[in-house]
Amino acid sequence: MPELPEVETVKRTLEPDLIEQKITGVRVLYGGIIKIPAPEQFAQELIGRIFQGIRRRGKYLVFSLSGNLNLVIHLRMTGQLVVCENTKPLDKHTHLVFQLDNGRELRFTDIRKFGLVYLVGEGCYEDIGGLYNLGPEPLEEEFTLQGLRESLQKKGKTRLKAFLLDQSQVAGIGNIYADEILFAAGLHPERRAGCLQPHEEDRLYAAIRSRLQESVNLRGTTIRDYVDGRGEKGRFQEKLKVYGRGGQRCHCGSLLEKIIVAGRTTVFCPKCQV
DNA sequence: CCGTTCCTGGAT
DNA sequence: ATCCAGGAACGG
Numbered sequence: 051m052p053e054l055p056e057v058e059t060v061k062r063t064l065e066p067d068l069i070e071q072k073i074t075g076v077r078v079l080y081g082g083i084i085k086i087p088a089p090e091q092f093a094q095e096l097i098g099r100i101f102q103g104i105r106r107r108g109k110y111l112v113f114s115l116s117g118n119l120n121l122v123i124h125l126r127m128t129g130q131l132v133v134c135e136n137t138k139p140l141d142k143h144t145h146l147v148f149q150l151d152n153g154r155e156l157r158f159t160d161i162r163k164f165g166l167v168y169l170v171g172e173g174c175y176e177d178i179g180g181l182y183n184l185g186p187e188p189l190e191e192e193f194t195l196q197g198l199r200e201s202l203q204k205k206g207k208t209r210l211k212a213f214l215l216d217q218s219q220v221a222g223i224g225n226i227y228a229d230e231i232l233f234a235a236g237l238h239p240e241r242r243a244g245c246l247q248p249h250e251e252d253r254l255y256a257a258i259r260s261r262l263q264e265s266v267n268l269r270g271t272t273i274r275d276y277v278d279g280r281g282e283k284g285r286f287q288e289k290l291k292v293y294g295r296g297g298q299r300c301h302c303g304s305l306l307e308k309i310i311v312a313g314r315t316t317v318f319c320p321k322c323q324v
Numbered sequence: 325c326c327g328t329t330c331c332t333g334g335a336t
Numbered sequence: 337a338t339c340c341a342g343g344a345a346c347g348g
Contacts, residue, residue, distance in 0.1 A: 051342065082330095109343080127342050128332080143332085162331045164343070180344060208325095217344080225342065274334085274341095313327075314342070329346080336339075 052125040053109060054188070054222030055265035056276050056284065060131055061106045063279030067133040068101040068113070068156060075149035083145055083160065086168045086177060095119065095169055096148070108184045108221030118172040122181060126164035128275045132157055161275065184221040188258050189266070193220065195255045202251060206244035210254075212312035213243045220258065225314050226271055226293045231257045233292045238323045239309075239316045264289065292317040 052060065076096050081089030099115040106112070111131070113121040123131065136155045140147070146158035146167065158165065168178050175182045185201070186193040201219045213219060214228040223231065232239050235257035237250060246254065265271060270284030273294065277283055291300075296308030300319040308317050 053343095124343080126330095126344075160331095161333070162342090164330065164332095166344080215343085315340090325348105327346105327348085330342105330344100332341100334340090336337100 051127050051224055051226060051273070052129065052270075052276055053224035053227050054106075054262055055227070055268075055286065056270035056278075057106050057109050057111060057125065057222070058266050059270045059278045059284065060125070061104050061111055061279075063282075064131060064133060064156070065104055067154065067279065068150075069103065070100065071150040071152060071154075072100045073097060073115075073148050074151045075147075077147040077149070078145075079140075079147070080145035080163065082163060083158075083165045084167045084169075086170060092167075092169060096121070107181060107187070108217055109224070110178075110181050110184075112181075114172065120168075120170055120172055120174075122166075122168040122170065122175075122178055123158065124166040124180070125160070126162070126166065128162045129158065129160040129165040130275065130277055131279060132159070132277065132281050133279060134281070180217060183218045185217060185219045186221065188220050188222060188262055193259075195252065198255050198258075199248075199251050202243040202246060202254075204244075206242065208243045209239065209311055210237055210241045210243060211239035211314070211316055214258075215312060215314065222262070223258070225316075226273070226290070227261055227265070228314075229293045229317055230291060231261045233318060233323060234261050236323055239311050239318050292319065 073096050076093035078089050084092050103114040111123045133156050141159050143161045144157050144159045148156040205213050214223045235253040265286040268285040271286040272283035295306050296317045300306050302321050304321040306317050307320055
């Protein structure tokens, strides 16, 4: 599931292959993922535009195109964005193809068709609620310990797991990193956000930054579908301590427990996380 | 605020 | 044959 480290890796791997490239054609094989504008309008708006830059905000990728247009893509669970030669056979679940003038293509592939694609004016994100209401970037300076403390207080009785998954509080954390962060911080996923001791808030802040940064360094986590912009898998899955390990032993010897919190599968160590 | 919905393939 | 995974949008 592409979360911040995976989307960041996709961004970095797409950049050298896309910047300065012109879009010569667009094929819409499944328009259901295009939210803005109407799918028929989508291709026409893009023809002739040049990729000028790629930014990541939370789990969103924002492609700057010539003429003050932004292509915004969210990969959700199984989305992939890969640049390849236009001679390569299409995958069964490829929904969008952006043809480039160098004989290559940017392809959007998504088994579950949950991905979200938008085309909006530069900086005009009001119509993309999830992007417009994003919290601070946890690996940037704007994410401060003081800011996290205030967010935790504001959310009061929300459970820590739900807090970390709330994109309007901290951007980019999904189910994998929420569990790994809480384990690294030694905090039980059902604790209430507003009830942490100051030293526990410190640990949560440090764990958010370190877990996400280490995964970025290892190019993300590949559980099943995730690959970067060149089709390569990540390596952070080898570092997972709790996600997907329910019933197995923690390094402390206790059995990792699997429960549902905020409607999501959650794995934690009852001894290490209190 | 919380539950449901979208969708497919892999696991059971 | 049935169940489950899960981010964000949407409905209640």
